[in-house]
Amino acid sequence: DQQVKQNSPSLSVQEGRISILNCDYTNSMFDYFLWYKKYPAEGPTFLISISSIKDKNEDGRFTVFLNKSAKHLSLHIVPSQPGDSAVYFCAASMNTNAGKSTFGDGTTLTVKP
Amino acid sequence: ETGVTQTPRHLVMGMTNKKSLKCEQHLGHNAMYWYKQSAKKPLELMFVYNFKEQTENNSVPSRFSPECPNSSHLFLHLHTLQPEDSALYLCASSQDLWRGADTQYFGPGTRLTVL
Numbered sequence: 250d251q252q253v254k255q256n257s258p259s260l261s262v263q264e265g266r267i268s269i270l271n272c273d274y275t276n277s278m279f280d281y282f283l284w285y286k287k288y289p290a291e292g293p294t295f296l297i298s299i300s301s302i303k304d305k306n307e308d309g310r311f312t313v314f315l316n317k318s319a320k321h322l323s324l325h326i327v328p329s330q331p332g333d334s335a336v337y338f339c340a341a342s343m344n345t346n347a348g349k350s351t352f353g354d355g356t357t358l359t360v361k362p
Numbered sequence: 363e364t365g366v367t368q369t370p371r372h373l374v375m376g377m378t379n380k381k382s383l384k385c386e387q388h389l390g391h392n393a394m395y396w397y398k399q400s401a402k403k404p405l406e407l408m409f410v411y412n413f414k415e416q417t418e419n420n421s422v423p424s425r426f427s428p429e430c431p432n433s434s435h436l437f438l439h440l441h442t443l444q445p446e447d448s449a450l451y452l453c454a455s456s457q458d459l460w461r462g463a464d465t466q467y468f469g470p471g472t473r474l475t476v477l
Contacts, residue, residue: 290371292452338404
């Protein structure tokens, strides 16, 4: 049973527009949600996180929204830039399971100039 | 060197070979992790070490044998692998056992191909 799912394997947007990446989860016990970005031939790098007690966290062009009732989170990138083209992973963790994280499949974002 | 480094970056091995993957972190972190990423699958946590002690073995087959001689180094010893073990193996570290509030830092990975 995959507890964290990213149902869109790919997304293509025009430069300057908004990119919205989605993630669904099944375990209501998750305490933290994170987004990572991965370029080819590199490891994932942390992008932004949100605690389960919040519904929004913003960092520059990146905003993560959490809807606990729907068990859904989304990452908004605005404005999108060609350098944002990468694979984006969402991940979730529980405080009671320190060291363990559950990742989604990833969504490949392509931002066209 | 800064961050998390992994060697080799690419490895091709036969099913009867024995090889090792190496990970080194230069961040002064206490926890280190091995992940496996197969094609079109999410990252799978394999092993977790905290202060050199293994705290998690996520039902990994014994043909994968981790070793953590100190908090800065992590090895993954491979023997009699199967073609389905071909994947990207990622190492990560975090200041302490990751609880989500802080972040993990990943290495670039080793692309492993088993023939």
